Amino acid sequence: MSRRRVTLADVARRAGLSTTAASMILNGRPDTRLSEDAHRRVHAAAAELGYRPNVAARGLRTAKTLTIGFVSDLVATTRFASGLIKGALEAAENAGHVVLVAETGGDPKREGEAIAALLDRQVDGVIFAVMRARELFVPELPEGTDAVMLNATNARHPAAVLPDEEPGGRAAVRLLVEAGHAEGIALIGQSDEAEGDVFRSTTVARRVAGIRGAMADHGLEFVAEKSIWQWEPQHGYTSTMELLRQCPDVRALICMNDRLAFGAYQAVTEAGLRIPDDISIVSFDNDEVTAYLRPGLTTIALPHEAMGRRAVDLLLGDEPGAETLVPMPVVERASIGPPRGR
Amino acid sequence: MSRRRVTLADVARRAGLSTTAASMILNGRPDTRLSEDAHRRVHAAAAELGYRPNVAARGLRTAKTLTIGFVSDLVATTRFASGLIKGALEAAENAGHVVLVAETGGDPKREGEAIAALLDRQVDGVIFAVMRARELFVPELPEGTDAVMLNATNARHPAAVLPDEEPGGRAAVRLLVEAGHAEGIALIGQSDEAEGDVFRSTTVARRVAGIRGAMADHGLEFVAEKSIWQWEPQHGYTSTMELLRQCPDVRALICMNDRLAFGAYQAVTEAGLRIPDDISIVSFDNDEVTAYLRPGLTTIALPHEAMGRRAVDLLLGDEPGAETLVPMPVVERASIGPPRGR
DNA sequence: AGCGAGCGCTAAATCCTTTTAGCAAGTGAG
DNA sequence: CTCACTTGCTAAAAGGATTTAGCGCTCGCT
Structure with missing residues (x-):
């Protein structure tokens, strides 16, 4: 010993x-x-x-602890936060730092306590992550402590890391167009007509803007739009079922996320159609659920790990705080094919 | 300011x-x-x-930092570690502690560095978590620092938290028996004949022992056993397809995990059979994937969060270190019904 | 010869808290 | 009146590092 x-x-x-x-x-x-x-x-x-x-002794003198705090509203419920944390952990390790993780469950009281606990330990900086991108309330931090927003924004802390949704949205349309689709494209999950300007989240707004912008640029229009509030498989299923009944000439689906796409797969298969021969599907997130889909789902990925890494780099670097957009990679699998008359 | x-x-x-x-x-x-x-x-x-x-200053004097280290081989790849972390975070928060998370990717070199980094920060204790339960190598820790194994075992550190697999295995069989099944039960994922004594993991061994013990107690025998190495949906699919062809009188499936069950669902559906009317299915883990299955999959859950909580309680409490088994809850959904002749 | 600068190093202060040892005043017993 | 003890509190040390100020010497220059 x-x-x-x-x-x-x-x-x-x-x-x-x-x-x-x-x-x-x-x-x-x-x-x-x-x-x-x-x-x-x-x-x-x-x-x-x-x-x-001894880091504590050194920190006492230098007020630097080589430790950063990671505060998120939900760590475990989805793979989402996990990816962010994993990326942050990696980047922190590379920089010789270590990460204190705290979860708040979205409760402001717990959030306050968590942050206090981190500050008691003299963290060099704090990353605030949330699941659904939004303007986030952040309590006042002591002078030397900087903060980076991860998937969130905050007026007082301009350093923020977000997925670059606009080009991501455009990419989805481009994939379809390049495969030869021009008519019979439907949007599953969002409808301007039905939703108006209701705010879902910062990132969703940009995603939609990218999709609609690209459609307009190509002179295309959706053959149908399905508004769905909860982007879960079940609703993807029912909406797609409805769509196939109402609109038999649909040839491609842009789903607002992979869980909707999962439901769409079921509906399409059940209707006796094949992917991608009869219907092409493209979607967003690269959720874990895509692993269970045959044929593989082509999707525009949320770059969780890259975002986590970027947040740490931003926190530890000395660039002026600004909004950083991380590109969303196109994950091409097998759910897009050329359109075919039925 | x-x-x-x-x-x-x-x-x-x-x-x-x-x-x-x-x-x-x-x-x-x-x-x-x-x-x-x-x-x-x-x-x-x-x-x-x-x-x-100032916790650092206090720690300097008292050698207590109200901070615990959580070292795992994989944080993000599956929901697995996330659940453990979430539970640990909760329990730590309740005890006024904070958690330093480090990921090693299973690499001994990174593991050594991670542990050193934690010890530099004078953590009060360390939790070692791994995905696949096994005897884990742990470097020597300084005298005051205790350790708890999470989903793992280690000769020098007897304090360990594991899922209580044996009763879990028994529960799966019991559910089927109570629904009236006695014949035509198949096991998907493991076969003594094919695998002999090959070691998968501590917990799997106990799960199998529970299943086989319960079968024997009820005087039952499997109508078929399918050995599968990688418990992924695809292999669950092919094995079940094969089974249905070879063995038309099968009425119930015990799948070694939910991913296999996911594949089995596809195979059963594709064969024109219905769950649970024609075939009952029970499985293990309560993986996220179960959320996407219709009808709902009845499964014996891995109690990740409870395990994480327990590990922290064990670390912070002063009970003598011993193996703690956390019960696996039965999650009853809709995949088990009475047997019916076809 | 005298002065300033450079060299190679150290003593002491500092960071913030806990802990040990002990001081000064009061009280009660003998 | 003295002694022993209690009461209520504080000075100082300790914990392990970094940082500031500066010491004593030699060398080069004028």
């Missing part, structure tokens, strides 16, 4: 120098005038003793 | 006492002989100034 952690004093003693000298050498201070020999001895001593600095 | 964090010295000054007195009062030391009046003044001062102790 290791008796006691080895301290800087131990290293200095073994190297025959003061702790000051040892500290300066180990931290590679630029103005160091210490001799070559001293450097050698200190590094040797540190290595032999297996010295590791 | 708050200028500077308020320190204990500020509180003491405002209360007209020494920092010693303030410290003793705020920490509620039992042997305190300080006056009622002093208590009042210190508490008032602390409240007015919004004093929060």
